[in-house]
Amino acid sequence: MPFSNLGLSDPILHAINELGYTAPTPIQKQAIPIILSGKDLIATAQTGTGKTAAFVLPILERFNQERTLRGKRVRALIITPTRELAIQVADNVAQYSRHLNLTSMAVYGGVDVEPQKERLIEGVDILVATTGRLLDLAHQRALHFDELEVLVLDEADRMVDMGFVGDINKIIDRLPEARQNLLFSATMSDDVRDIADRFTDSKVASPAVEISVSPKTKAANTIHQWLITVDKDTKSALLSHLINEQQWDQALIFIEKKHAAAKLVVQLAKRGIVAEAIHGDRSQAMREKILADFKSGKLKYLVATGVAARGLDIGELSRVVNYDLPFKPEDYIHRIGRTGRAGATGEAISFVAMGDFKNLCAIESRLDQIIERKEIDGFAVRKEVPVSVLNFVRTSKPPMPKSGSQKSRSNTAPPQNRANAAHKSRGKKASVDKNDDRPNKHIWG
The missing domain is CATH 3.40.50.300 (P-loop containing nucleotide triphosphate hydrolases)
Structure with a gap:
């Protein structure tokens, strides 16, 4: 399937063709039509699958109309967990929109805030931000969200790992309810699920569409x-x-x-x-x-x-x-x-x-x-x-023999359990202390 079948206009198709994109990836095939329809989306996709283009391209298509943007306003907000990712996503936005009359920028900590505030004065169509700097700019009234149309959480699982859940909640509290919500995550843990539920709470009557393009436990087969x-x-x-x-x-x-x-x-x-x-x-x-x-x-x-x-x-x-x-x-x-x-x-x-x-x-x-x-x-x-994780056999501490018992502790495990454990091992055997889950030091000599 070519990109032209996904409902993208010529300026965007021209840009991605110049970048060498030949055909959409699975996440792009599924996500782009959903986002263009205006629905909320919760997507699970491993890294390296082309997910940035999956949400940026349809946002650009939706914004590819002349519109006057008021000062200090933003139409799309993309939140990332790190400065490096914010810079990368902003660079992608700039490349994909090279033939469009749209503005974009990234804001993040570790650099002087004043140039960022100056650029925001005239408003920005697409803003890529880390949570700390975004809240700082909002607190200084350098940025307002009353015209926000689209919110994207990129790498939501990483935000959870880095302890940004509180900041995300503070940001969501500042946003208008009438918005499109897009969440992308490499894994869908309970904590990420909690964010997704809060994230899309503004559209209870129209539940978010969920897609997953690859198993969350796998690395790319390439x-x-x-x-x-x-x-x-x-x-x-x-x-x-x-x-x-x-x-x-x-x-x-x-x-x-x-x-x-x-x-x-x-x-x-x-x-x-x-x-x-x-x-x-x-x-x-x-x-x-x-x-x-x-x-x-x-x-x-x-x-x-x-x-x-x-x-x-x-x-x-x-x-x-x-x-x-x-x-x-x-x-x-x-x-x-x-x-x-x-x-x-x-x-x-x-x-x-x-x-x-x-x-x-x-x-x-x-x-x-x-x-x-x-x-x-x-x-x-x-x-x-050891040649296999299957050599790491978990053993529980056997019960102490009753007083007067002549049975040794080594014989307390049921014969069938011992046989199963032996059957599971393969390759070079690892010595395991019965009172500890860790492999014995003799593995390493």
Whole structure:
């Protein structure tokens, strides 16, 4: 199906054709007609599926009519969880609307508020914002919502994770009830469902349409995932080895802590590899410059904390590295979703060190698949992780034998249960302490 069949006008079709868009993705096929009809929408779509265009293009189509906009007013409000995502979405809006007479901008913290206030004086058709700066501008009366027509919550699950529910509720309280509501989320947890219910409460008589284009527990099938078991103190050497030996053209490297990100950049530099880091302590101007260099290809290796896990849309990014395995399976999915986007292929490599086994079990359970293991000469740990999450057999503490009983504790478990547990194990067995869910230290030697 071509984009022309979705009810989009020639200026928009011309813009997306110039950007190389050939056919709509599944989320775009489903969402665009619903949004054009004016209905509320709750969409579950994993990252990298083209969801930004799914809500921006029909908004542009709806606004593609001459209309006088009063000062300090906005017609569409797109709320994002991070500054990076706000910048990315605003850039997409500008590209898609290049042949339309519409205005757009992004407002976010970390930069001077005065230039943003000045741009809002004449009003803006489409405003992309983070919650904190948006509330600040509203409090200063630099922005009014009485002419708002469309509200979009992008990556609602991330907003929940970052503790923005209170801010979202404050924003909704300021908005007119007669509006169209669009919510996009990679997962639909109970907390996100609560937001969706409140979000669309203004149209109880006309329930929101719900769509889901992919299982919430899956990563894109265009991503080749594999892992390496490695001792923690040889991670930087392993990364350098892979970059040089496999001649990586570019890599986005995720790490947990800010100070560790800075340290890794220094370690790579000592081995002749130029990298930069972005994290919460770097200025917004510096983060924007580094991201621009990475997107243009001027910078090949970017070390990032979770601040960049979502919202980065880097054309043809071929590789993501989990230098530190994330604690939450959702974070793993969002991280590797920076590659293999919009049908392109990508590669996701994870370093698994001592202490990561439970995280790995959770990730593989969420993915419902075993991540491929690879060995790299010179970087093997003393003993590798078990070959399957099924080796992680949960055992409960058996009851204490009654006084006088001659039965040993090892025989208290029913024979059938022991047989089932043995049947579930495959590959190299993991030793498990009966009083603890964690694998025994002998897994690692």
